[in-house]
Amino acid sequence: MLEINNLHVEVNATGILKGIDLTVKAGEVHAIMGPNGSGKSTLANAVAGRPGYDVTEGDILFEGESILGWIPDQRARAGLFLAMQYPVELPGVRNRQFLKAALDALREERGEDELSAREFDTLYRKRVAEIGMSEDLSRRNVNEGFSGGEKKRNEILQMAVLEPRLALLDETDSGLDIDALRTVADGVNSYRSPDNAMLLVTHYQRILDYVTPDYVHVLVDGRIIRSGGKDLALELEEKGYDWIVQEAAVVRSG
Amino acid sequence: MTSKTSTYDLYAKQFDRLPSTGPEWLSAFRQRGIDSFSMLGFPTSRKDNERWKYTNLGPLANAAFGYAERPGTVDAGLLKALAPSSDDWVQLVFVDGHYAPEHSTNGHAGNGVVVGRIGDTDGLSLNGVGERLGSLASLESDGFTALNTAFATDGAVVKVSPGGSAPTVQLVYVTTEHGEAIATHPRALVIAGEGSECTVVESYVGVGESTYFTNSVSEIILEDGAQVEHYRLMMDSPNAFHIGSTPVRMAEDSTFNSLSFARGGRVARNGLHVMLDAPGSKCVVGGLYFTYGTQHIDNHIVIDHLKPQTGSDLYFKGILDDRSRAVFSGGVIVHPNAQKSEAYQKDQNLLLSEGARINTKPMLEIYADDIQATHGATAGAVADEAIFYMRSRGIDENTARDLLVHGFAKEIIDRVSLEPLREYLDGLFADGLPGAGAKHSEGGKSRG
Numbered sequence: 001m002l003e004i005n006n007l008h009v010e011v012n013a014t015g016i017l018k019g020i021d022l023t024v025k026a027g028e029v030h031a032i033m034g035p036n037g038s039g040k041s042t043l044a045n046a047v048a049g050r051p052g053y054d055v056t057e058g059d060i061l062f063e064g065e066s067i068l069g070w071i072p073d074q075r076a077r078a079g080l081f082l083a084m085q086y087p088v089e090l091p092g093v094r095n096r097q098f099l100k101a102a103l104d105a106l107r108e109e110r111g112e113d114e115l116s117a118r119e120f121d122t123l124y125r126k127r128v129a130e131i132g133m134s135e136d137l138s139r140r141n142v143n144e145g146f147s148g149g150e151k152k153r154n155e156i157l158q159m160a161v162l163e164p165r166l167a168l169l170d171e172t173d174s175g176l177d178i179d180a181l182r183t184v185a186d187g188v189n190s191y192r193s194p195d196n197a198m199l200l201v202t203h204y205q206r207i208l209d210y211v212t213p214d215y216v217h218v219l220v221d222g223r224i225i226r227s228g229g230k231d232l233a234l235e236l237e238e239k240g241y242d243w244i245v246q247e248a249a250v251v252r253s254g
Numbered sequence: 255m256t257s258k259t260s261t262y263d264l265y266a267k268q269f270d271r272l273p274s275t276g277p278e279w280l281s282a283f284r285q286r287g288i289d290s291f292s293m294l295g296f297p298t299s300r301k302d303n304e305r306w307k308y309t310n311l312g313p314l315a316n317a318a319f320g321y322a323e324r325p326g327t328v329d330a331g332l333l334k335a336l337a338p339s340s341d342d343w344v345q346l347v348f349v350d351g352h353y354a355p356e357h358s359t360n361g362h363a364g365n366g367v368v369v370g371r372i373g374d375t376d377g378l379s380l381n382g383v384g385e386r387l388g389s390l391a392s393l394e395s396d397g398f399t400a401l402n403t404a405f406a407t408d409g410a411v412v413k414v415s416p417g418g419s420a421p422t423v424q425l426v427y428v429t430t431e432h433g434e435a436i437a438t439h440p441r442a443l444v445i446a447g448e449g450s451e452c453t454v455v456e457s458y459v460g461v462g463e464s465t466y467f468t469n470s471v472s473e474i475i476l477e478d479g480a481q482v483e484h485y486r487l488m489m490d491s492p493n494a495f496h497i498g499s500t501p502v503r504m505a506e507d508s509t510f511n512s513l514s515f516a517r518g519g520r521v522a523r524n525g526l527h528v529m530l531d532a533p534g535s536k537c538v539v540g541g542l543y544f545t546y547g548t549q550h551i552d553n554h555i556v557i558d559h560l561k562p563q564t565g566s567d568l569y570f571k572g573i574l575d576d577r578s579r580a581v582f583s584g585g586v587i588v589h590p591n592a593q594k595s596e597a598y599q600k601d602q603n604l605l606l607s608e609g610a611r612i613n614t615k616p617m618l619e620i621y622a623d624d625i626q627a628t629h630g631a632t633a634g635a636v637a638d639e640a641i642f643y644m645r646s647r648g649i650d651e652n653t654a655r656d657l658l659v660h661g662f663a664k665e666i667i668d669r670v671s672l673e674p675l676r677e678y679l680d681g682l683f684a685d686g687l688p689g690a691g692a693k694h695s696e697g698g699k700s701r702g
Binding site for chain 2: 048049050051071072073076077081082084087088089090091092093097098099101102105106109141158162
């Protein structure tokens with residue numbers, strides 16, 4: 001589904017990613033872990049096509065096609081979704097209205113008819129209930145006056161309504177209390193299916209108590225220095241990042 | 255050409271040709287208007303330049319506007335589209351400066367409310383109109399008011415008796431497409447008696463892209479405890495000149511809530527002057543202006559806090575695209591006597607193009623020491639992160655921008671309590687900035 005080859009990315013002319021190789025197949029959940037500043041969020045944003053994240057080398061293939069030349073909304077309409085680390089407030093834009101516009105765009109791309117207002121409301125209310133979001137929040141302007149947890153919950157709601165093929169979750173778990181974390185994890189788990197895939201960018205092992213990844217990758221200084229199964233996350237939790245960083249340094253200099 | 259003399263001659267000739275109908279006081283009133291205009295002319299960059307600093311009146315002073323002997327035709331469907339209304343509203347319609355009885359509910363009287371015409375005061379209990387007309391709009395203030403007065407053969411009067419509660423009254427001024435550019439001088443007087451309530455909508459609309467000059471004056475008088483809700487819609491043609499002046503005087507414990515919506519014109523001016531003339535009087539004044547192309551809108555708001563415990567709250571928003579230009583000038587003056595007053599104002603602008611320009615000048619002049627006041631202004635582009643957020647959900651860039659523009663406008667539109675009006679305004683912004691849609695509809699959804 002997603003194939004990243006030798007990806008180099010610069011932000012403000014500073015090299016952040018220095019050669020990433022990663023393959024994600026349908027049905028898989030990959031966790032990208034690493035210390036602060038390692039380039040985890042850059043990876044998620046570069047895949048989503050955020051302006052300012054310049055790919056200087058390598059390629060990103062989605063469903064076998066290079067998407068480097070695709071504008072962000074085109075990537076989204078093709079089935080990519082980025083749950084943001086810092087969801088943005090949209091003054092005056094209602095949550096429902098926003099999601100309807102997004103779903104309309106996705107359906108149009110697939111050659112499907114727009115949902116009627118009533119059909120959309122049925123879907124929307126169902127998803128709101130599943131996520132456990134209050135009806136009141138869902139009627140408000142997008143993320144305006146939402147707490148940190150509510151914003152992250154809203155990201156999961158959007159994912160549940162838009163049903164992307166590949167979801168990139170950029171530190172969706174950080175800053176959450178245990179209840180919000182559970183909600184987010186439940187949303188992720190119920191979304192998981194053999195047809196779609198997920199890239200879970202996280203600093204902490206905590207969310208992996210609730211979401212079991214198929215693969216864990218450790219990203220340090222713009223490179224994946226180790227990949228493994230879910231046990232790798234537990235090892236990191238126990239020992240921290242230092243040992244693995246030092247080990248990698250030894251390997252590289254040797 | 256020496257614009258003052260020739261401009262005066264042009265309007266003086268039109269004045270002389272007008273039939274002298276109506277009560278005697280009205281003829282005398284109008285004569286004072288033309289006399290005053292002969293001395294003042296239009297403001298120029300040399301004289302009175304502070305109040306007109308950012309609005310060049312040269313093209314207006316140099317243009318020769320005719321007088322429409324007969325009104326053009328407007329069918330009911332078009333009228334409803336231009337100025338939405340509800341069946342239970344009372345409506346007076348003027349087409350090209352002429353009263354249009356077929357569209358109006360003139361002579362409405364009931365519940366202590368009289369809606370009538372300035373030139374037709376006999377049959378209605380409109381005594382006192384002669385004394386009140388012109389009591390707020392000073393002939394000395396500028397040539398526009400003087401010129402309007404000279405042509406005040408007709409106009410609207412809304413008079414609510416003490417304790418009365420009026421239905422919503424809409425005053426519609428339509429300018430149709432003419433062979434030559436015409437000038438109209440709409441005049442209105444609203445008197446809200448002691449403890450009365452009323453809602454007045456002023457709709458100024460132009461048909462098509464016609465060139466015309468609307469020179470309007472609306473005086474609003476609030477007596478003790480009166481509550482007036484006021485809307486002013488300036489939906490002019492992009493080629494229109496519109497100079498509007500609304501002086502308001504407020505008595506004890508009265509409240510004035512006013513909202514304006516203006517899309518600008520060749521030159522458009524939304525002038526409002528509120529005199530908080532008694533303790534406990536409070537006004538809330540909002541506005542939304544939205545321009546594209548080379549349109550121009552000048553919001554000139556003056557609030558005089560003349561007495562203690564008065565309140566003013568100004569909140570304006572502007573959306574500007576292309577090479578359009580807007581001015582917000584909020585002059586709030588707290589006079590020495592106006593202790594324990596509150597004065598707030600803000601102006602926020604969304605600039606959609608690098609060529610658009612806003613001159614925003616929120617000013618507070620405070621001569622009392624025990625008051626609360628804030629003022630501020632902002633101007634900025636649409637936030638990139640908001641656009642990216644929406645695009646990351648599949649919404650194309652233009653639609654994202656339109657949604658944000660609509661959202662920005664909504665904050666003002668949602669304050670409209672009249673449903674037909676709110677729906678109409680909300681509909682205008684459904685695809686972003688009204689009028690700018692043609693340019694934005696191309697591209698955007700293609701696979702780049």
